[in-house]
Amino acid sequence: MNRWLTLSLSVLVALPALADAWSKKLSDFHSAAYAERKKLGLDKDQKALYAKYPTPEVQFLGATSAEGIVICPDETKAVTLAGKIAPGSLVGIRGDDLEVVKEAITAKGWEATVHAKKTATPHQVDVTVVAPVSAASQTRRLVIGCNHTWTFVVGEDTLVVKTKFGATDTTKATGEWKRAGKLLGTVPWTVWASTGNLRLEQDVTPEDQMAQAKAMQDLFKSAEMKALEDRTNAVSKKMGECGKLPPAKMGPCFEGPKKEMDAIAKEREALQAKAEIKGSPAFGCRRIDVEVKDGKLSGEAEACAGKRSQERMQVTGSYTSP
DSSP states (O other): OOTTOOOOOSOOSOOOOOSSHHHHHHHHHHHHHHHHHHHHTOTTOHHHHHHHSOOOOEEETTOOTTOOEEEOTTOEEEEEEEEOOOTTOEEEEOSSSEEEEEEEEETTEEEEEEEEOTTOOSEEEEEEEEOTTTOOEEEEEEEEOEEEEEEEEETTEEEEEEEEEOSSSEEEEEEEEEETTEEEEEEEEEEEEETTEEEEEEOOOHHHHHHHHHHHHHHHHSHHHHHHHHHHHHHHHHHHHHTTSOHHHHHHHHHHHHHHHHHHHHHHHHHHHHHHHHTSOSSSEEEEEEEEETTEEEEEEEEETTSOTTOOEEEEEEEEOO
16 A cells, blocks of 8 residues: 555545644634635535535646655755645645745646755655635645665664665665674665654565474474473363362362463473574564654564564664765
C-alpha cells in the first residue's frame, strides 16, 4: 500500500482539536465553511453545494498521481500545484519539515517556493486544497527524499547505511557492520521510511535461511529433544492415571507430575533458545526500528548475533544528509 497519497472527497463538518498550526487553521476553516453553508441554504442540498463548490482538481506539475515531487533536505524548490483553485480556498502544508517561503494562488494554481529543513528525513508531506463553503478537499504530496547517511550503534557494533529515497517510502541499500573500526561484513537491506520513523530489514540470503532452518531441524532430531518427548509421554501417562482417581485423591496425585511437566517445559525452552542462537547471524542484527528526529536515532533491533530472534537490543545513532 502506498502511504504517501491521501485523497479526501468528503465534507468534514468538524475536526478534532490538534496541536499543530495547520490543523488549527483547517479546523477554523471548516467551522467557517459550515456556517457559510447554513447561511446560503446549502447545508441540506449537497448536490447544489458540490455543483457550486466542487472538489478541487489539482496535480503537481511534473508528477503523476502515483508520484510526488521530491525535495532534498536543505533544498529550496519552486513548485506549482496546477488546477483551478476557487477564490477563498485554503491551501496548506501539514508538518514543520517544509517551510513555505512564498506562495500565491494564480490562474495556474498554487505557486509556491518551499524549503526543506536540513534535518528533514524521508517522508510524505501533505499539501491540501480545501474549497470554500463545501470544504471539499484534495490532498497531494511533496516528498522529502534524496540522500541520507544513517549510523546505528547496537552494543559494541556500528552499522552505516547510505540511502537514496525517491517518491516512494521504500528503498534498497547496502550497509557495513563494524566493531572497533574493523569491518565485520556488508549486508543488503530493505528500508522503509515514514514521518518520524525508519525501519530496516536485512535481505536474508538463501544460505542464511537454510542455516536457520537447519538449526531448528537439528534441535527436533537431537537426543536431548527425544529424551524430553519420552519424559513428556511418561508424565502424561501418570496424569492419565491420576484422572481416574476419586476427586479427593486426584489433586494431590497431580502435584508431582505437574512439577515434572513444568521442569520439562523449562528444559525445552532452553533447547529452543540454544537453537535460535545457533541460527542467529554471524554479526549484527537483521531488523532495526528507530525513531528519527533532529539528527538523532533511537529504537530497537531484533534477530541479533548471539541472541534469540525476538530478543531486543537498544539502538542509538545519528543521521546526516547527504
